[in-house]
Amino acid sequence: MKNFRTFFATRYGQDFLNNTLLVTSLILSILSLLFRSIGYFFSIPGLILSTILLFRFFSKNKIKRSAENETFKGFMTPITRQIKLIRSNLKDSQRKYFLCPMCKKMVRIPRRKGKVEITCPTCHHHFKARS
Numbered sequence: 001m002k003n004f005r006t007f008f009a010t011r012y013g014q015d016f017l018n019n020t021l022l023v024t025s026l027i028l029s030i031l032s033l034l035f036r037s038i039g040y041f042f043s044i045p046g047l048i049l050s051t052i053l054l055f056r057f058f059s060k061n062k063i064k065r066s067a068e069n070e071t072f073k074g075f076m077t078p079i080t081r082q083i084k085l086i087r088s089n090l091k092d093s094q095r096k097y098f099l100c101p102m103c104k105k106m107v108r109i110p111r112r113k114g115k116v117e118i119t120c121p122t123c124h125h126h127f128k129a130r131s
């Protein structure tokens with residue numbers, strides 16, 4: 001039991017990049033099952049991603065894995081921000097959501113007020129948008 005614990009304490013483990021690799025490889029596995037005739041088209045990239053996932057999970061070089069994760073997060077931030085914006089606009093029928101062009105923070109205003117000038121509460125940048 002002690003060896004088991006020390007083994008995992010010295011390994012990198014799970015992070016945002018590994019979670020993304022896991023979900024992507026699962027989706028690819030499902031697609032390879034659904035489209036059996038071209039299954040290799042999905043299963044080979046899925047296997048490659050799973051191998052990277054296992055390598056990263058059991059890696060002892062925590063500093064390098066952490067740096068990879070931070071780079072990946074930086075790459076994914078604009079995408080996750082856009083997804084959050086679309087989701088907020090779909091959920092809320094009373095307010096419209098925008099991203100401040102300067103600081104990229106989400107700003108919300110009441111809907112159906114025509115073209116308005118918005119002042120970002122974070123960086124005080126002014127920009128025009130249709131509500």
Ligand SMILES: [Zn+2]
Nearest residue numbers: 100103120123
């Ligand atoms: Zn701003």
